[in-house]
Amino acid sequence: MADWKCSECGHSKESRCKPKKCPECGSSKGFAKAENAPETCE
Numbered sequence: 025m026a027d028w029k030c031s032e033c034g035h036s037k038e039s040r041c042k043p044k045k046c047p048e049c050g051s052s053k054g055f056a057k058a059e060n061a062p063e064t065c066e
């Protein structure tokens with residue numbers, strides 16, 4: 025698991041891979057990696 029932070033609202037989400045959409049604000053602008061995590065899901 026890694027922490028991802030929404031670049032729009034700052035909401036952080038714990039996910040194994042990069043979230044496509046923020047569950048909080050619905051933004052798909054992107055997520056910043058808060059910890060070492062793979063960019064893509066294999």
Ligand SMILES: [Zn+2]
Nearest residue numbers: 030033046049
């Ligand atoms: Zn957000």
